[in-house]
Structure formats: C-alpha cells, structure tokens
Amino acid sequence: MSAFRLLMRREIALAWGRGGGPLLAVGFFLAVTTSFPLAAAPAPARLASEAMGVSWIALMLASLLSLDRLFDRDLGSGALDLLSLGALPLEAVVAGKCLAQWVTSGVPLALAAPIGALALGAPPVAAPMVFAAALIGGLTFAFLGGTGAALALASRRGGMLIALIVLPLLIPPVIFGGAAIERFAAGSAWAGGLALLSGYSLAAVALTPFAMAAGVRNAGA
Amino acid sequence: MDPLIRLSVENLAVERGGRELFRALSLLCEAGEAVALTGPNGAGKTSLLRAIAGFIRPSAGAMRFEGAAGPIEADEVRRAQCHLIGHLDGLSDSRTARAELIFAAGWTGASPAAALAGAGRFGLERVLDLDVRRLSAGQRRRLALARLMAAPRALWLLDEPLSPLDTAGRALFGEVMADHLARGGLIIAAVHDPLPIRARALAIGG
Numbered sequence: 001m002s003a004f005r006l007l008m009r010r011e012i013a014l015a016w017g018r019g020g021g022p023l024l025a026v027g028f029f030l031a032v033t034t035s036f037p038l039a040a041a042p043a044p045a046r047l048a049s050e051a052m053g054v055s056w057i058a059l060m061l062a063s064l065l066s067l068d069r070l071f072d073r074d075l076g077s078g079a080l081d082l083l084s085l086g087a088l089p090l091e092a093v094v095a096g097k098c099l100a101q102w103v104t105s106g107v108p109l110a111l112a113a114p115i116g117a118l119a120l121g122a123p124p125v126a127a128p129m130v131f132a133a134a135l136i137g138g139l140t141f142a143f144l145g146g147t148g149a150a151l152a153l154a155s156r157r158g159g160m161l162i163a164l165i166v167l168p169l170l171i172p173p174v175i176f177g178g179a180a181i182e183r184f185a186a187g188s189a190w191a192g193g194l195a196l197l198s199g200y201s202l203a204a205v206a207l208t209p210f211a212m213a214a215g216v217r218n219a220g221a
Numbered sequence: 222m223d224p225l226i227r228l229s230v231e232n233l234a235v236e237r238g239g240r241e242l243f244r245a246l247s248l249l250c251e252a253g254e255a256v257a258l259t260g261p262n263g264a265g266k267t268s269l270l271r272a273i274a275g276f277i278r279p280s281a282g283a284m285r286f287e288g289a290a291g292p293i294e295a296d297e298v299r300r301a302q303c304h305l306i307g308h309l310d311g312l313s314d315s316r317t318a319r320a321e322l323i324f325a326a327g328w329t330g331a332s333p334a335a336a337l338a339g340a341g342r343f344g345l346e347r348v349l350d351l352d353v354r355r356l357s358a359g360q361r362r363r364l365a366l367a368r369l370m371a372a373p374r375a376l377w378l379l380d381e382p383l384s385p386l387d388t389a390g391r392a393l394f395g396e397v398m399a400d401h402l403a404r405g406g407l408i409i410a411a412v413h414d415p416l417p418i419r420a421r422a423l424a425i426g427g
Contacts, residue, residue: 014313014316077311077313078310078312081311084274220271
C-alpha cells in the first residue's frame with residue numbers, strides 16, 4: 001500500500017476515534033441552522049432571504065470546530081516525529097491530514113448542508129448548489145484551517161491564533177460560495193461564483209501545505 | 222538503496238532558546254557500533270539526537286552520512302534509514318496497539334509480519350487488541366521498540382530507551398540491539414543507566 005493511502009487510512013480512523021469528530025461538526029451545524037429561526041423575528045419571508053447566507057456561515061464555523069487538534073495530538077504524542085521520518089515529505093503528510101479532515105468532516109457537512117439550508121427556509125431548488133459549494137468550499141476550510149492550526153502549534157494560545165490567522169483568509173470563499181448559491185436559487189448566472197470558489201480551493205490545496213509543513217517543522221524544533 | 226555505514230558529526234553546536242547547549246561536538250559512529258551519550262539533564266543529549274534526525278537545525282558544524290558507495294544525502298537517510306525513539310513513544314492513544322504497529326510498519330518500510338513478530342518478541346501478543354491508552358508505560362515502550370525492531374532502518378536514535386522497562390525488558394532490548402549491530406546497524410543512544418551492550422561512551426556537557 002502506498003504511503004499516502006496508509007496515512008489517509010490512519011487519519012480517517014483517528015478522526016472517527018476522537019469522540020465521533022465528524023458527528024460533532026454536523027451536529028453543531030444542524031443545531032445552529034435549526035435553532036436560528038427560533039431566535040430570529042417570526043418573519044418567514046425575511047428568514048428565507050437570509051437562509052443561504054446563514055447556513056453558509058454556520059457551515060464554515062462548523063468545519064473549523066475540530067481543526068485546532070489536527071496537529072496538536074500528533075505533536076503531543078510524538079507521532080509527528082515518526083511521520084517526519086517516513087518516505088513522504090512533510091508537505092505531503094500535512095496535505096494528507098487536511099484531505100482526511102475534508103473526507104471526515106467536509107463531506108458529511110456537505111451532505112448536511114442542504115438540510116440546514118432548507119430548515120432555514122431556503123428554496124428547495126437551491127439544494128444542489130448548496131451541496132456543491134459546501135463540498136468545494138470544504139476543501140478550502142480544511143486546508144486554510146489546517147494552516148492556522150500548524151502556525152499556532154508552537155505558540156500557547158493556539159485556538160485564538162487560529163481564528164485570527166484563518167478568518168480573513170476565509171472571507172473570499174464565503175463571498176464566492178454565497179454568491180453562487182444566491183444566484184443559482186434566483187436562476188441567474190452562477191458559474192462565475194462557483195469557478196472562483198473552485199479556483200480559490202485549488203490554490204489553497206496547492207499552496208498551504210508548504211506553510212503548514214514549515215509551521216510543523218518549527219514546532220518540532 | 223545504499224546502506225549507511227558511517228555517520229560523522231563534526232564540530233556541531235546547538236542552541237536552544239538563545240542558550241548554547243554544546244559546541245564543538247564531534248562524534249563518529251560506524252556500522253556495527255553503538256555510541257552511548259551521557260551527561261547531566263539538560264546537557265543536550267536529546268537535542269543532539271533530534272539534530273541528527275533533522276528536527277533541529279544546528280547553529281554550526283556538519284553532519285556527514287556515508288554509505289558503502291559514497292556519501293548519502295542527509296534527507297535520504299532520514300527518509301529511509303533512520304528511526305528515532307524519543308521519550309514520547311509516538312503512539313496514538315485512541316487506536317489499538319495492533320493498528321499502530323501495522324501503520325508504523327508500513328510507514329517505515331517494514332512488513333506487517335515483521336512488526337507482529339517484533340511484538341511477539343517483546344511479549345505483547347495479549348495486549349495487541351487493546352487501545353494504546355490502556356497500556357502501561359513499559360508496554361508502550363515495548364510497543365515502540367517492536368516498531369523500531371521491525372523497521373528495516375540502519376540508524377537507531379534512542380532517547381532513554383530503557384527507562385520505563387523492567388529488568389527482563391532491558392535484557393531483551395539488549396539482545397535486540399546486539400542483533401541490530403551484528404547486522405551492521407548503527408545506534409546512538411542517550412542514556413543514564415549503562416547500555417546492556419558494548420558501547421562507546423561520549424559525555425556531553427557537565
């Protein structure tokens with residue numbers, strides 16, 4: 001079995017092992033989207049107009065939930081040393097960890113996303129685009145979140161730093177994805193938003209592993 | 222792959238947090254040799270091992286890795302011929318001992334059968350299906366050593382490998398180290414207690 005597949009299997013098993021991590025993110029997302037209407041003003045029409053935006057933001061926050069522990073545990077247990085002395089360069093190792101994070105957290109969230117959007121009153125026709133945007137955007141969230149986690153690794157107040165580093169970088173995908181969903185639901189040209197979101201995700205996948213590997217190396221030194 | 226036969230460290234200096242741990246440290250280890258690093262706590266034994274593994278950048282000096290056919294790139298050695306056992310065992314609490322062992326075997330280029338044989342030698346058959354968090358410190362170290370033993374890697378960097386082991390475990394690991402040296406392996410170990418094999422001593426600091 002190739003080293004990358006081996007790593008993916010380990011990471012996916014670990015994600016399910018830590019207290020049902022993926023379920024936590026999905027549960028958080030569904031809790032926010034179903035309780036938001038209860039707290040908002042009783043005006044279904046206004047709620048529906050905000051539905052896509054609110055569900056998209058809830059999705060982003062849910063996908064960041066378990067990220068601060070992405071490298072932390074392996075650093076604490078010494079497993080990062082072992083991972084650093086394998087056939088794969090550290091850049092590929094951190095990319096594999098983020099990809100596994102996407103598989104175990106991003107994909108379940110993308111499946112839950114249409115449900116959350118519908119619960120908020122989004123039109124059912126928007127569901128396919130909500131799913132697609134969540135799936136593609138999830139890649140960005142996993143890789144940028146992983147970057148924050150790696151950079152925060154060596155410092156003590158990790159969680160706070162992750163938010164500070166990562167949130168500004170997440171604004172573009174939030175705008176692109178939100179626009180694609182809104183336009184798709186309204187029946188106007190949506191391809192531009194989705195293309196920008198995809199491009200941003202690809203750039204994140206291609207570039208962030210270098211930053212993450214540098215952060216992890218620095219934490220180990 | 223060109224097997225590693227000589228590691229030479231010349232005039233190495235390592236700084237941690239702005240403080241110089243040691244300087245002008247030289248060390249030579251050839252195939253079939255063990256070097257025992259001794260020194261007080263905080264002298265830099267762990268840092269030296271981590272510098273050889275490439276985790277710490279030395280502030281001065283050079284490290285040379287030589288194979289039978291000539292010099293080998295340091296990265297090449299670290300990727301395929303080097304194994305470090307730190308005072309953390311590198312095991313994930315939430316997985317079973319067997320899962321961790323099989324993963325480590327694949328990761329270091331060993332066969333699962335060799336890894337399970339290693340576990341057998343260290344008397345771990347009965348605990349293989351327990352979560353790592355249920356193992357005692359000694360059992361965790363035995364698991365880490367079974368992983369080390371199975372890995373087809375010439376250079377062993379060991380940081381206090383004996384500390385949590387019982388008497389029988391220490392004797393057993395002595396045999397495993399002797400076997401490794403007999404196969405042409407290299408061992409550099411940071412120790413407080415003497416190693417149960419013949420080793421050249423190198424004192425750091427103090």
